[in-house]
Every structure is written in C-alpha cells, then in structure tokens.
Amino acid sequence: MPIVELQNIRKVYDTKVAVEGLTLTIEPGTMFGLLGPNGSGKTSSIRMMIGMTVPDSGTVRLFDKPFARTLLHRVGYLPEERGLYKKMKVIDQLVFLGQLHGLDEATARKRSLAWCERMEITEAIGKKTEELSKGMQQKIQFIAALLHEPDLVIMDEPFSGLDPVNATLLMDTLVALRSEGKAILFSTHRMDQVEKLCDAIALISRGKLLLSGSMREIKSHYPRNRVQIVFTGDDSFLRHPGIVEAKNYSGIAEIKVQDEAVAQQVLAEAVARGTHINRFEVIEPTLEEIFIENVRASFGDAEAGGRVDA
C-alpha cells in the first residue's frame, strides 16, 4: 500500500508552471529524498501533497485513499520556512500544535515533554520561543511535526542551519522512525545526506521529474567506469587500450575506462607488469554528479527548445 501517490499532477501559477506532470510513489518504511535545484517545484509539490494547494490536474492519494483533509492527522509537516509564535512558551506551543493535530491536552503535554528530553532541549521547555537559538527553534518545530505520531513525515529542508551534532541527532531520529515503518519524505540540497539516508529519490528540475526510483536502481543506470589507483613503480599499465582517459598525479592515477570489465583487466595488467598497487577502487558515480549532470542537461535542453525525457 503506497503512502503517497502523485499521479501526473500539474500546477500553474498565473503564467509560471510550478509542477508539470509529476508522478511518484512513496512506500511505507522508506526514506524518500526529493531533490532539485532552487525553484524546481519541490515546495509546490509538497504543498499539493498536504492539500495547501490543489493541483490543476492530476490526482493526489494519501494512504491509498483519495486526498481528504481528515487524512492530514496522519501527516507530520515541517515547512521550509520555520515559524513559531515568538511570545509563546515552548511547552504551550507544542501542546497547541499537538491539539490541532487531534491530540487531547494531556497526551500532547506528555509527549511534548518526552520529545524535548529525546531532542535534548529540556531546559527550553518553559522559555519563550524568541529567547531560543535558531537551532533550538528548529528542533521544537521538528518535535511539533512528530507529536501526533504521523505515518507520513514530510520535511522541507530539515537539516538546513543545524550544526553537525544536531543534524546527526535529527537524522538518527528519522532513521528510527523509518525502522518503525513510517514513510519519510524530505527535500534537501545536501547530496551526502541523501546518499547516506535515502532508500529512494526523485529528482525534479523546472517542475518536471528527471529521475526517480530506488537509490540502487538509479545508480545502476550510471556506469561504474571510473577507477582510482594508488601505486608505486611502473606506470606503463596506464596505456591499456581500454582506458579512455588517464590522469597521473605521480602515484595516484584517475582513469576512465570503457566499461566496468576493463577495470579488472587494467588491475591484472598492472600486477603482471610488477607495479605495486596500494589501493584500487572502482568509483561509483556520486549522487551529486548524477544531480549536476541531469540538472545541467534539463536546463541545456530547455534552452535549446528541446524536451526532457526522464
């Protein structure tokens, strides 16, 4: 049963096309990364998922049902631009937001206190929001999105502006939530986080979907054709006919081969020639490279008047 199903959704603001024909599915227990450059339609897509705006065409399904506001009690949302009532005490604020999500006051209070402890901000409970640091405010909003134990957690740029310690704390929390079987969707620019955390991704640019699927699937589309070799001695193996491009930085060679099989031949040849190999690594394409390549292509094609097929 998919948690989120977007079917060919489209949204136009006046003349600007924000989202065009977006289709994606999020399964339970997955960490889903929504990637894309600034202004690519990530936030617009998220807003349609939670019914803040309605798509001009296409359908949104949540928890295998057509979108309905009552389903929102099972969704936790952390917007990109954080907002809390400045003059309100942290605990009152959390209880209020919990109640809006359908909790009764006692439960909301109990859970708020437990979460504050878990997120290591117990000392902030009685303070007003305006007295807190930005990172702390972000943690509070993070808690607010999770108080009602949602089955779907949607977070727009959850780690931006956090120090590494707090970012790790949030990541660990998200991982724990995933292991409880919840679906988590987050958008980010930080590819290293996506690479570490996500099971599946969707890459959008200019409102259109460029890539989507599980991390392994996507990477398998990109050839593992780059090799880094750290060696001492004879470098004549670099003249192997299967090597397309080779750079030798005195003992560290970066080569590009025709296909994956060539890499093993190169290694065999180097060993045969008596070169001492310290390290031999077939490098996977990083998500960052895939991202940049695809986004560049989408912009280039668009400028050339072409269409992007993804």
Add this chain to the structure above:
Amino acid sequence: MHNTWLIAKREYLERVRTKGFIIATVLIPLLMGALVFGSAYMGSKSKTSSHIAVVTSDSALGTDLKHQLEGGKDSDMKVDLSQPSNETRAVLDAQLHDKSSSLAGYLWVTPPVIAGDRPSFTYTARSAGDIATQGAIESALGSVLMREHLESKGMAGSDIDALVAPVKVDTSASGNTTTAFFAAYTLFFLMYMVIMLYGMNTARSIIEEKTSRVFEVLLATIKPEELLAGKILGVGAVGLTQIGIWMIAAGALSSSSLAASLIGTTGHGLISATQIGFFVLYFVFGFLLYSSIAAALGAMTNSEQELQQLNMFLVLPLAFCMVMLFSIIRAPNSTLARVVSLIPFCSPLLMNFRISLTQVPAWEIWLSVVLMSATIFAILWVSSRIYRVGILMYGKKPNLPEILRWLKYS
C-alpha cells in the same frame, strides 16, 4: 469547529496575558474615573461669579436683580447697586479700564418713557467674550421682570413660584429621543473604538502569522476559514472582555455614592432591559462583521503599513452610518431609514438606533440578523480564499484584478 475553538482559545489566552492588555484594562477606567470626577468638580466650580455693577433708579428692581444674581440657581455673582448720576458712568468706565479692579461690567437701566412699559438695559462689559455673565444677567432680568409684572397684577408670591416651576414631561413609556441618541452615540463610539482597536488587532494578528510563517504549519492541518474564524473570535473575545471590564467599572463608578453626590442624582437610568439586550446583540454582530472585514484586509496585506492604507474600509461604513443617523432620527419609519438599517454594514448601528426610537417590526430585526450573519460568512469565505493564495505568493502587493483571480483559485 474544534480547530476554530483551539485557535480562538490560544489567541485569547496569549493576548489577555500581555502586559499591554492588563495596563489598558486598568488604566482606562482610572482615566475615565478621573475625567468624571474631574469634570463634576469643575462643573461645581463653574458658576458665574463675576463682579458687576447695576445702575438703576428703580431700587425695587435693583434689589430683586441683585438677589437673583447673587443667590440664583447657577450664578454666584457680586453685585453693586448704584443710582444713576452724571459721574456714575465715568467712574464705572474708569473702573473697567483699571486692571486692578475686579469689575467685569455694568448694567445701565434706562427707565421707560411711558409708565408700565419695560425699561431698556445696556450692558457694558470689560470683555466681549464673557458670555456666561451676559447670559446670567439676561435670564435673571427675565425672571425678575416677570415676577414684578405678575406682582403688579396682584398675584401672590407663592402662586408665582408655582407657576414659574419648570414642567417635566415623562416620555419613558414611548422611549425618548435623548436616551436613544445617548445610546446610539455610546454604541457608535464604543463600536468605533473597539473596531479600530480590536478589528485592527485581528488584521495584525493575521499579518503577524504571515511574517513569522506559523500559518504554514497551521494550514497543514486546518482550513484557512477555520483559522480566520478562530482569529476573529479569539481577538473579539479579548475586546469584549476589556469592554466588559470597562462597562462594569463605569457602572460601579456612576452608581457609587461619591459620584452621585458630585454629579447630582439625576442620572440617565432610562434605558430598558430590552434596549440593553438589543444593544448587546447588535454590538456583537457589528463587532464580528467589522472584524471579518479586518480579517480580509489582513489576508490581503503583508505588512502593518499596507494595512494602515486600507483601514478606511473600516471607517467609511461607520462614517456613513453617522450621516444617516440624522435623517433617521427625523423619520425612523421612512423607506430610506428602513432600507439603510437593513444594510448589513449599517444594521449594527442604525437598526439598533431605530429600535430605540420606534416600534420596528420583528421581521425587520430578524432580517437584519440573517443578513449580517450571511455577510459575515461571505466575507470569511472570500477572505479565506484570498488568504490561502495570498500567503503562497507573498512579497508582492496584490492589485484588484489579481485578488479577483485569487477567488477562483482553491
């Protein structure tokens, strides 16, 4: 409904706890008290107490006039009597020009040419602007002359007193215009004050949520119309609490024996319980109606400055009501009055005003209530539309065609 209640509750509690609210709630009744007691005190001191001279050859008239001016109802003057002679005028004129003299003016009585006619009076004052003294002299002369005339016709002093006593007409059975006017004015100023204070607060609170971006979390669970309705009710309840406290304070103030002894015992006390009921009903409706306009303004704007430019939309309907007040008081059952008092933006003031003036058919009252409710919901619907689209495209100030286009978005 539950969400609206939560929003309203939060809004109410957060506002009532602020120092600003507590200070205003306590300070305004104190100022009101100071004003009431102060003006009562000033009033008691404001009897005309000028020093004048009366020049007459008729000593009976002179004495009567002196008696009237020195011990009258609202004058406490010092009067010198003198006989006319050649030097008198020169002496008095000199005194008027002398700065150290306290003489405010003199009254010259010229005896009538034909006996039985009225004498003629000339008052020369130090300052032409001393209207109070002049008024006091005129009214004193009037009653003295009448008394003299009646006495000359052979009427006894006690009969004259009985005749001269002021007449009171009891109009409480049909409601009286003074009371109605008083109620309408009170309502008008209360409404005006509350709308400017709390209507604008509703708008401000909406703008505040936009700038702090809290709305985005809220809208992920609740509908914009629930949010706006919650705001109106929450901020409204704060306004009503404050007004309620002020009213109780005012009531306590005006009924306290101290105030009564200072102001005098003739209070208004003529407003009936039904009138109070209608007053409250129309006040609440008017408040909700204007607050919803304010909410719409808040939904349209992004900053306090933009809001200030639009607040004429709150003031104009009120000003229109004020203008209509005068034609309604002349003919409370004319077609114009009936139509105008049914306009939802005017009903709170004008229908209530008509009710206090005349017998308004029940259906008209019901119709006005229905129209007001419908208008409130319509404004809420429209502003929640504008709100939802407006916040998603913040930063730019919308123009009218854009707002109209927003209504079509959902």
